[in-house]
Amino acid sequence: MSDVQLPNSDKSALDEPDAGRTPVRFRNPGLPAHRHRNADVDPRAARRAEHQVLVLLALSALGTLVFIVAYFAVPLDGTFATLQVSNISLGLGLGCGIFFIGIAAVHLAKTLMPDTEMIDERHPQRGTDAEREDAAAIMVQGGHESGLGRRKFVLGGLVGAAALAPLPAVVLLRDLGPLPGxxxxxxxxxxxxxxxxxxxxxxxxxxxxxxxxxxxxxxxxxxxxxxxxxxxxxxxxxxxxxxxxxxxxxxxxxxxxxxxxxxxxxxxxxxxxxxxxxxxxxxxxxxxxxxxxxxxxxxxxxxxxxxxxxxxxxxxxxxxxxxxxxxxxxxxxxxxxxxxxx
Missing domain, CATH: 2.102.10.10 (Rieske [2Fe-2S] iron-sulphur domain)
Structure with a gap:
């Protein structure tokens, strides 16, 4: 079979091999140009996204509270009707609590967190003192760039929803059955x-x-x-x-x-x-x-x-x-x- 002939336009992507050197077949095209999101360039879009995250966190907290209230408020008298009401209310409350806090985290990351691509070269596990100081400065800078320090309502909603999220597990662990003995x-x-x-x-x-x-x-x-x-x-x-x-x-x-x-x-x-x-x-x-x-x-x-x-x-x-x-x-x-x- 004869060699495949490349068009002239494709031959420019190949390097001629030198003696003792492996040819580079394809050049690295590099990263595409970064596309800014609306929230990056429009303060109104950023505020709108911030409010959306806050609403989602509030719905998560509400779902957790519904679970806890339903657990104690719905009586179990042994009938199918009360058992069905209890299961539905507990399931909806717990599901909403977990679902909305997850959606809020995703929406926060996609709309407000920095999305520029960065390259971090591998280095020894423990850096020099200067490198460690630089890493701490990068962490501080990342926290500043995330905007959570400026967005007090989002930060407060995130802390509140995260604090309430484990409560259903505490309630359920209490109801796993009779204690040993x-x-x-x-x-x-x-x-x-x-x-x-x-x-x-x-x-x-x-x-x-x-x-x-x-x-x-x-x-x-x-x-x-x-x-x-x-x-x-x-x-x-x-x-x-x-x-x-x-x-x-x-x-x-x-x-x-x-x-x-x-x-x-x-x-x-x-x-x-x-x-x-x-x-x-x-x-x-x-x-x-x-x-x-x-x-x-x-x-x-x-x-x-x-x-x-x-x-x-x-x-x-x-x-x-x-x-x-x-x-x-x-x-x-x-x-x-x-x-x-x-």
């Missing part, structure tokens, strides 16, 4: 408490649990508790039936199941997510949050993922009417392993 050591499960379907609370007949099936279970007396949501978070259970021959024999758990019907805590021992996925072919339980996997044939031992403790088993039996009932509470507290366990 006796609260987790005891649940509503007790001798004779029937296993009931979630959420209908209808008791379960042992004859209705077929091999390969799985039931999401709560204590029959759950809704009698004043704080039934907190109690459900501790007492939720999964019930499955398998061929008893596939489960490894453990003399310490003899009599805890009913002809292959097993009940295990639904609360993952990693960080407390609901273990809600059952694979009947492999007899594996999967936590969807971080993929911790528990093997039912090994009494829900952890075989994969970050959890480091098996799911607690609920001992069960059949009562005189054929319903599944608990023999006792869990013999170890359910929930994440990092909580203190007495």
């Amino acid at each position: 006796d609260d987790l050591a005891h649940t509503l499960w007790d001798e004779g408490v029937r296993l009931a379907l979630d959420p209908s609370a209808e008791p379960i007949l042992a004859s209705d649990v077929t091999i390969g099936s799985v039931f999401h279970v709560i204590p029959e007396n759950l809704y009698e508790s004043e704080h039934f949501l907190d109690e459900k978070a501790k007492a939720a259970v999964l019930v499955m039936r398998v061929d008893p021959d596939v489960v490894q024999d453990d003399p310490s758990r003899a009599g805890w199941d009913v002809d292959g019907i097993y009940a295990y805590s639904k609360i993952c021992t990693h960080v407390g997510c609901p273990v809600a996925l059952y694979e009947q072919q492999t007899h594996h339980l999967l936590c969807p949050c971080h993929q911790s996997t528990f093997d039912l044939t090994q009494h829900c031992k952890v075989i994969f993922g970050p959890a480091n403790r098996a799911l607690p088993q609920l001992p069960i039996r059949i009562d005189d009417e054929g319903y599944l009932v608990a023999q006792s509470d869990f013999l170890e507290p359910p929930g994440p392993s990092y909580w203190e366990r007495g």
Whole structure:
């Protein structure tokens, strides 16, 4: 194949190679001419952008306050309507608080912060004293050029919005669940408490649990508790039936199941997510949050993922009417392993 012939206009972009020197194929075109923004040349545009940033910061602060007010003002009485109102108001408040402070930061950077391109050559990590003084002077100059010192309202709004932004996290951390200790050591499960379907609370007949099936279970007396949501978070259970021959024999758990019907805590021992996925072919339980996997044939031992403790088993039996009932509470507290366990 013959060499490609470049047009005369393109040949000017190539340097002829000298002996012992690699030719430079393309010349550096340099940076394009800087285009000034309206706010750089028009004081009215700068003031308009400043007001827009201030409005966005105020909306962020308002969203944060809506979240906090909704958290305490909207009562949770267990009905779907109040739960929906609470979730919507909390979500909108938190979303607006985060969204508008982000938009304000972007708008401030694009309209008021300096946008000229600069080149900073690499140098040793610690410069000389003179270079350090120059760096400090550059920082001071940058702060002056940003205009925040002159724009007191924007600076105040930024400080106010940033100060309020962490408050939803503080409120949410307070509501993550019961504190470690006796609260987790005891649940509503007790001798004779029937296993009931979630959420209908209808008791379960042992004859209705077929091999390969799985039931999401709560204590029959759950809704009698004043704080039934907190109690459900501790007492939720999964019930499955398998061929008893596939489960490894453990003399310490003899009599805890009913002809292959097993009940295990639904609360993952990693960080407390609901273990809600059952694979009947492999007899594996999967936590969807971080993929911790528990093997039912090994009494829900952890075989994969970050959890480091098996799911607690609920001992069960059949009562005189054929319903599944608990023999006792869990013999170890359910929930994440990092909580203190007495």
